[in-house]
Amino acid sequence: MEFELARALPILTRTPRVIGELLLESPEEWTAARNDPDTWSAYDVVGHLIHGERTDWMPRARRILEKGRSVPFDTFDRTAQFVESRGKSLADLLAEFAELRATNLRDLEALRLSESDMRREGMHPELGVVTMGQLLATWVAHDLNHIGQVVEVMARQYREAVGPWRAYLDILG
């Protein structure tokens, strides 16, 4: 499917609500659980999404509009949440994510990007030349990827509890 802003916005708009429904009233055994010490919990994922709202998507979109390929994007810190989320409850993080996302989508709409803007190019520090459309498509796929990560880490808490049904449930690994 080609990237088209009108099709992407419904997904981006609702991700905070999807994640909120999944997590907000869930016992901490689900939301703080990890598969092993190196993987992320649902709580960690929400912190990561917040960091993306602050430093990744809209700042990079603006960089493309202002500097094109001449100034690469700032590097994204994939583990910033381990410092930034400290002392915050999951409910705090979910509210912060929802608010940042809403602001970012208002700012995105205010840019009134045209179809030709979607072909404007920027410079990713590792991946090289990328387009505005690719950046925004990645925002959507990244949301869906992390929803998938959250349900996977939650499901795996029942890897033993399901007994022989494990054979039918790919998500349990």
Add this chain to the structure above:
Amino acid sequence: MEFELARALPILTRTPRVIGELLLESPEEWTAARNDPDTWSAYDVVGHLIHGERTDWMPRARRILEKGRSVPFDTFDRTAQFVESRGKSLADLLAEFAELRATNLRDLEALRLSESDMRREGMHPELGVVTMGQLLATWVAHDLNHIGQVVEVMARQYREAVGPWRAYLDILG
């Protein structure tokens, strides 16, 4: 994590809302999309979840209580939705799923299952002896598995659109 009904109920209760938020206002390009002709769309998944509410989870729980291991569960039809969903809109299916789930959870609570009930055994037609606790843990993991399946099939519609970012997004395969 051990199965405990009080920890499972919040997940089972909210799955219809999670899936509703993901899908209800999403353009059909997302909800009807498949990865290839043999995989399921989000629409197909909701039909499958409905069939589970009707024929799998609570009927099997009752079979365990009434017949123990003496009468195996009825076989579950994994493709029933391709007939049963015909002519129904996604909004119809989401409403039907939410209603069936709410009824089933009321019925489950009415059974007032004790901890020892969780060890009661039934007979799965393929997997052999299973317990009530395993059945109910599987209900939860099955929900999470299919939420994961929905976000995966949606994300994959942008496999090309994300350009070089594909390298960072496991969900795109």
